Amino acid sequence: xxxxxxxxxxxxxxxxxxxxxxxxxxxxxxxxxxxxxxxxxxxxxxxxxxxxxxxxxxxxxxxxxxxxxxxxxxxxxxxxxxxxxxxxxxxxxxxxxxxxxxxxxxxxxxxxxxxxxxxxxxxxxxxxxxxxxxxxxxxxxxxxxxxxxxxxxxxxxxxxxxxxxxxxxxxxxxxxxxxxxxxxxxxxxxxxxxxxxxxxxxxxxxxxxxxxxxxxxxxxxxxxxxxxxxxxxxxxxxxxxxxxxxxxxxxxxxxxxxxxxxxxxxxxxxxxxxxxxxxxxxxxxxxxxxxxxxxxxxxxxxxxxxxxxxxxxxxxxxxxxxxxxxxxxxxxxxxxxxxxxxxxxxxxxxxxxxxxxxxxxxxxxxxxxxxxxxxx
Numbered sequence: 001x002x003x004x005x006x007x008x009x010x011x012x013x014x015x016x017x018x019x020x021x022x023x024x025x026x027x028x029x030x031x032x033x034x035x036x037x038x039x040x041x042x043x044x045x046x047x048x049x050x051x052x053x054x055x056x057x058x059x060x061x062x063x064x065x066x067x068x069x070x071x072x073x074x075x076x077x078x079x080x081x082x083x084x085x086x087x088x089x090x091x092x093x094x095x096x097x098x099x100x101x102x103x104x105x106x107x108x109x110x111x112x113x114x115x116x117x118x119x120x121x122x123x124x125x126x127x128x129x130x131x132x133x134x135x136x137x138x139x140x141x142x143x144x145x146x147x148x149x150x151x152x153x154x155x156x157x158x159x160x161x162x163x164x165x166x167x168x169x170x171x172x173x174x175x176x177x178x179x180x181x182x183x184x185x186x187x188x189x190x191x192x193x194x195x196x197x198x199x200x201x202x203x204x205x206x207x208x209x210x211x212x213x214x215x216x217x218x219x220x221x222x223x224x225x226x227x228x229x230x231x232x233x234x235x236x237x238x239x240x241x242x243x244x245x246x247x248x249x250x251x252x253x254x255x256x257x258x259x260x261x262x263x264x265x266x267x268x269x270x271x272x273x274x275x276x277x278x279x280x281x282x283x284x285x286x287x288x289x290x291x292x293x294x295x296x297x298x299x300x301x302x303x304x305x306x307x308x309x310x311x312x313x314x315x316x317x318x319x320x321x322x323x324x325x326x327x328x329x330x331x332x333x334x335x336x337x338x339x340x341x342x343x344x345x346x347x348x349x350x351x352x353x354x355x356x357x358x359x360x361x362x363x364x365x366x367x368x369x370x371x372x373x374x375x376x
Contacts, residue, residue, distance in 0.1 A: 002182070002183030002186050004180045004181060004182050004183065004246070004247075005180070005181045005183075006178060006179070006180050006181070007178075007179050007181065008176045008177070008179065009142060009176065009177070009179045010037070010142065010173065010175060010177075011141075011142040011145050011167055011172035011174070011175065011177070012034070012038045012041070012109070012173040013038075014142040014143070014145050014146040014179050015038050015081070015146070015149060015165075015167075016037075016038050016041035016042050016045065017041075017146060017179075017181065018145070018146045018149035018150055019038075019042060019051075019079045019149060020042070020045050020050060020051045021150065021182075021184060021187045022077065022079070022105075022149065022150055022153050022187070022191055023052075023188075023193070024053050024076075024077045024078065024079045025053055025054065025071070025076035025077045025078065025194075026053060026054045026056065026068070026071035026072075026076040026078045026079075027039075027043075027046070027053055027054070027055050027056065027078070027079050027080060028056040028058055028064040028065075028067035028068050028071070028078075028080050029043065029056065029057060029058070029064060029080060029081070030057070030058050030059070030060055030061050030063070030064045030082070030086065032061070032082060032083045032084065032085070032086040033083065033111070033119050033169075034083060034109050034111060034119065034169035034170050035081045035082055035083040035086070035107070035108075035169075035173070037173070037174070038081045038107060038109070038173075042055060042079075043055050043057075054071075056071075060089060061082050061089040061090045062089050062090060064080050064082070064086075064090070065080065065090040065093035065094060065096075065097065065104075065106075066093050066096075067080075068080045068097065068102075068106070069093060069096050069097050069100060069102055072097070072100075072102035072103065072104050073100065073102060073199065073200050074199055074200050074201075075194075075196045075200075075201075077153065077157075077194040078105070079104075079105050079106065079149075080104070080106050081106060081107040081108070081109065082106065082107075082108055082109075083108060083109045083110070083111045083125065083169060084110075084111035084125045085114060085125075087108050087125045087126065087129060088113060088125065088128065091128075091129065091132065094129060094132040094133075095132055095133065096209070097134070098132060098133030098134055098161060098162055098224060099133065099209070099220070099221075099224065100208065100209055101160040101161065101224070102160070103153070103159075103160055103162060103163070103194075104156070104162040104163075105149065105152045105153050105156055105163050105165065106134075106163075106164050107145075107149070107164075107165050107166075107167070108125060108164050108166045109166075109167060109168075109169045109172075110122065110125060110126055110166050110167065110168050110169055110270065110321075111125060111169040112124060112356060112357040113128075118358065119358075120169060120170060120357050120358020121168040121169040121270075121271070121321070121355070121357075121358045122321045122322055122356045122358070123138075123166075123269065123270065123320075123321045123322040123331075124323065126138075126164065126166045126298075127322045127331045127332075129164070130299065130331075133162075133224050133228065134161070134162050134163065134164045134299065135152075135155065135156070135161055135162070135163045135164070135228065135231055135235075135297075135299055135300070136163075136164045136166060136297070136299040137152060137163065137164070137165045137166065137296060137297060137298070138166045138269040138295065138296060138298050139165065139166065139167040139172070139250075139270065139296070140167075140172075140255070140269075140270055140271055140272075140273045140274035141172070141177060141271075141274055142172060142175070142177040142179050143177070143178075143179055143180060143248070143250065144167075144250040144296075145167050146179060146181070147242060147246075147248055147250040148250055148296075150187060150190065150191055150242065151235070151238040151239055151242055151250075152165050153194075154190065154191055154234075154238040154241075154242075155234050155235055155238050157194055158234050159227055159231050159234055160197075160227075161224070161227060161228060161231065166298075167270060167271070168270045168271040169358070170358065171270075171271040171358075172270075172271055182246040182247075182248065186245050186246050187246075189245050190241060190242055190245045190246070228299070228300050229300050232253060232297070232300060232302060232304075232305075235251075235252075235297060236251065236252055238251070239251020250296075251296075252296065252305070253295065253296055253297040253302035253305045254293055254294065254295050254297070254305050254306060254309060255273065255292075255293075255294040255295075255296055256291065256309055257276075257277050257280055257291060257292040257294075258280055258284065258290065258291045258292065259291035259292070259293070259309060259310075259311060260291075261289050261311070262289050262290060262291030262311050263288075263289040263290075263311070263313070263314060263315065264283070264289065264291070264314065264315050264317065264374060265290070265291050265292065265310060265311070265314045265315070265316045265317065266280065266290065266291070266292045266293075266317050266366070266370055267292075267294075267295075267316050267317065267318045267319065267332070267336060268292075268319040268320075268321075268332070269295055269298065269321075269332065270321070271361075272321060272355065272366070273292065273294030274294075275361055275362070275363055275366065276292050276294070276319070276363075276366055278363035279363045279364075279366040279367040279370065280292050281363075282364065282367040283367050283370060286367075288371070290370070291314075293306060293316075298332075298335075303339035306339065307340070310347055313347075314346075314347055314348075315347075315348045315350065315373075315374065316336065316348065316350070317350050317351075317370050317373050317374075318330065318332055318333035318349060318350070318351045318352075319351075319352055319354055319355075319369070320333055320352070320353045320354075321353070321354065321355045321356060322353070322356075323353055323356075328351075329351035329353060330351060330353045333349060333351035336349055337349050350373045352369055352373060354366075
């Protein structure tokens, strides 16, 4: 392990530094608030020679993902980033990346979607891509964003499935936090140059993604589903190896806090999960045995780890920053209820939607909401 450097930086710039450290080959980019500063930083790194990659400015997010797919099929290590409506505009090509088994890594800086317009964080954008066949991480700090992007490349390239790294707009993307940068030598040990099993090459002409009949199509789709479910051990392995090399731990599929004797468990993702640690301390001071489960991995949903972590007879308070339209509550609560059904009948799940469109979620507010939910 080489000496690490500690700086103060924003989450967006931490993402750009991780991408530079991953030595990517191609970065297609299109600006959208609050993601724009990632692309601005990467474009500047390419321009001044810090990053030896091809930066491709495009006319929209659909083209950005199309360029990412093409470059990945040609054997390049590829990164792009987006937010909100830009992610929705990519939707068609997200399926192309996963169905084509292309290990693209993308940051989505979570932002609410229209109408009406908003620029601030909620999770409707990434949750709406649940069924596109991408692995999804959700991060709670600038350091976690940096570490997770490097682990995402490792996982994506091992299993040939694209990975989306999500974090909250402005609350993470534009806030300064201490950031520890491992040495480039250590990162190169963790993430060696990408050597794909196949690539499109004019010297050896071949075709990619031809029309198929059902007997050929169905096995491809089943294989994608099976491999996404099988990625959880790779996520754990990547996190452990990253820790072994760099000494930093942002890993496993869930993050837990004060669960040892918890009777009430808060359940949330992204920056809400980090702030909830402070809410848990407030509740403990009030005599409530509270704890936290924060899924780092949303897709595949880490069912076994969640089921194992939840204490007996706990009340789980799911705080969703999204709506499950047509159903009461949010999407995260529905996912949790689905995995608990028939396996943990001792668990009670309650749900609130909050923080939509960037409404500030303070530790005091969330502690008060959890107390109110206990009485419902």
